[in-house]
Amino acid sequence: MEVYLDNNATTKIDPLVFEEMKPFLTDVYGNPNSLHKFGAGTHKKMAEALDYLYEGINANDADDIVITANATESINTVIKGIWIDKILNGEKKHIITTEVEHPATTAACKFLESQGVAVTYLSVNEEGVIEAQDVKNAIKEETALVSVMWANNETGKIFPIKEIGAICKEAGVPFHTDGTQAIGKIPVDVQACNVDYMSFSAHKFHGPKGVGGLYIRKGFKLTPLLHGGEQMGGNRAGTVDVASMVGMGLAMKLATSPMALAYEENHVRKLRDKLEAAILEMPETIVIGGTSNRTPNTTLISIRGVEGESMLWDLNQNLIGASTGSACASEDLEANPVMNAFGSDSELAHTGVRFSLSRFNTEEEIDFAIEQIKKAIIRLRGISSSYAYAPASHASGL
Numbered sequence: 279m280e281v282y283l284d285n286n287a288t289t290k291i292d293p294l295v296f297e298e299m300k301p302f303l304t305d306v307y308g309n310p311n312s313l314h315k316f317g318a319g320t321h322k323k324m325a326e327a328l329d330y331l332y333e334g335i336n337a338n339d340a341d342d343i344v345i346t347a348n349a350t351e352s353i354n355t356v357i358k359g360i361w362i363d364k365i366l367n368g369e370k371k372h373i374i375t376t377e378v379e380h381p382a383t384t385a386a387c388k389f390l391e392s393q394g395v396a397v398t399y400l401s402v403n404e405e406g407v408i409e410a411q412d413v414k415n416a417i418k419e420e421t422a423l424v425s426v427m428w429a430n431n432e433t434g435k436i437f438p439i440k441e442i443g444a445i446c447k448e449a450g451v452p453f454h455t456d457g458t459q460a461i462g463k464i465p466v467d468v469q470a471c472n473v474d475y476m477s478f479s480a481h482k483f484h485g486p487k488g489v490g491g492l493y494i495r496k497g498f499k500l501t502p503l504l505h506g507g508e509q510m511g512g513n514r515a516g517t518v519d520v521a522s523m524v525g526m527g528l529a530m531k532l533a534t535s536p537m538a539l540a541y542e543e544n545h546v547r548k549l550r551d552k553l554e555a556a557i558l559e560m561p562e563t564i565v566i567g568g569t570s571n572r573t574p575n576t577t578l579i580s581i582r583g584v585e586g587e588s589m590l591w592d593l594n595q596n597l598i599g600a601s602t603g604s605a606c607a608s609e610d611l612e613a614n615p616v617m618n619a620f621g622s623d624s625e626l627a628h629t630g631v632r633f634s635l636s637r638f639n640t641e642e643e644i645d646f647a648i649e650q651i652k653k654a655i656i657r658l659r660g661i662s663s664s665y666a667y668a669p670a671s672h673a674s675g676l
Contacts, residue, residue: 279642279643279646280599281597281599281644281646281647282599282639283599283600283633283634284599284632284633285482285575285634285635285636286431286432286434286459286575286632286634287601287634289481289482289483289484289485290484290638291529292484292485292528292532294528294532295486295525295528295532298528299486299522299525300521302320302323302520302521306319306323306520308320309517310517310518323520323524324520324523326524326527327524327526328343328527329527330527331343331491331526333530333531333534334461334533335457335466335476335530336466336467336468336470337468338469341496342510342513343491343494344492344510344511344513344514345489345491345510345514345518345519345523346489346492346514347488347489348481348487348488348489348490349382349477349482350382350479351490351492352477352478352490353380353383353386353454353456353477354382354386354503355492355500355502355503355514356423356425356454356475356477356492357383357386357387357390357423357454358386358389358390358503359501359502360422360423360452360500361393361395362501363500363501364422365395365422370420371394371395371396371420371422372395372396372397372418372421372422373395373421373422373423373424373425374397374416374423374426375397375398375399375425375426376399376401376408376426376427376437377399377400377401377402378430378432379425379426379427379456380427380431380456383425400416402435405435405567406433406435407435407571408426409438410445413442417445417449417451421449423451423452423454424442424446424452424453424454425454425456426439426442426454426456427456427457427458427459428455428457428459428476429457429459429460429464431458431459432566432576432630433567433576433578434459434575434576434634435567435571435572436460436464436572436573439471439473440470440471440472442455443472443473444472446472446474447472452475453473453475454473454477455473455475455476455477456477457493458477459482460573461478461483461530461533462482462483462538462542463574464539464573464574468493473495474494474498475492475498475500476492477490477492478490478493479491480522480526480529480530483529483530483534484529484532484533484638485522485528486526486529488519488522489523489526490526491526500513502514541637542574543574546574546635546636546637547574547575549644550574550576550577550633550635552641552644553577553644553648554579554633556648556651556652557652557655560652560655562582562583563581563582563655564580565578565579565580566578566579575634576634576635577632577633578630578631578632579631579633580629582629583659583662583664583665584631584654584659584662584665585628585658586602586628586629586630587602588658589631589654589655589658592650592653592654592657592658596654598647598651600631600632600633601632601634602632
């Protein structure tokens with residue numbers, strides 16, 4: 279049996295989405311910017327896809343949603359656009375973010391620091407989230423942007439976006455949130471939360487890879503990251519990948535419907551909790567950040583005496599996919615930065631394993647995964663030089 283439990287890295291494309299995309303890969307292939315019927319034939323479905331995107335996040339008609347290649351591009355567009363528009367001209371010189379953002383945000387902010395921009399990295403509390411008050415306290419007269427993720431990609435912890443949005447609005451500071459790990463898992467409403475910019479990727483909610491979006495509130499223009507054409511209202515040059523845009527639109531509709539969100543909250547959460555509870559039956563295992571205030575599909579578990587990479591090797595041999603953290607940093611064998619942010623000791627910071635489920639997981643898969651995970655813990659602790667463990671004493675737990 280194959281069991282995929284790495285859905286925060288990417289998701290299986292929904293078969294309905296794939297079917298929706300196929301005509302635009304083979305039959306309706308015109309450039310959407312062309313005036314002839316081959317190009318114009320794409321417009322109806324592109325408009326429909328945009329409608330689905332607007333509805334899925336509750337954007338207003340006057341707002342913009344720019345189609346990008348992924349959330350990484352969207353994030354860089356916001357952070358570097360603010361740098362060009364607000365910082366290089368001397369108007370502002372400060373950005374606020376957190377210690378646990380996705381590498382796209384962190385790396386972009388580090389780049390700006392190399393250019394002389396002041397960046398404040400807010401730390402998380404014992405539950406793995408930042409306090410809205412800390413954002414308020416960090417805002418200065420020269421603050422050009424606040425960028426805080428909606429949900430953490432490793433722990434699933436949900437940040438106080440509505441409160442932060444209200445604080446930024448009152449202070450007159452643009453607010454960007456990385457909504458990548460929130461869409462399709464919890465309700466996302468950019469109006470209710472006073473979000474000015476939001477980035478997202480289709481492949482995180484069962485859409486295709488290689489396409490994402492950037493929400494821009496009316497009145498919050500940015501210098502484009504890419505120049506060379508007037509596509510997307512001049513906000514992003516380059517011919518739109520129509521098939522992927524159409525796929526992302528339908529994926530958004532399917533993932534954000536009340537029925538889909540209810541399924542995440544009930545069925546997916548139930549499977550996640552079953553997996554988590556079974557692992558926590560093993561001694562010296564903990565959920566990083568605790569079990570409250572999380573997306574329904576994610577758990578980051580520390581297993582003392584078991585390095586995350588070793589666990590992934592064992593699981594992979596049994597055709598189970600999991601992760602030690604963000605796939606965008608998977609080649610980096612440094613200790614998990616989220617666990618470092620919690621103040622974990624050097625040994626514990628290497629022991630985190632992330633399991634992230636989706637609506638396509640089954641209870642049979644979870645039962646199989648539990649069996650193999652427990653076996654792997656016993657085996658790896660048995661050969662660990664730093665963990666005194668007697669496998670026989672826990673054999674009955676399998």
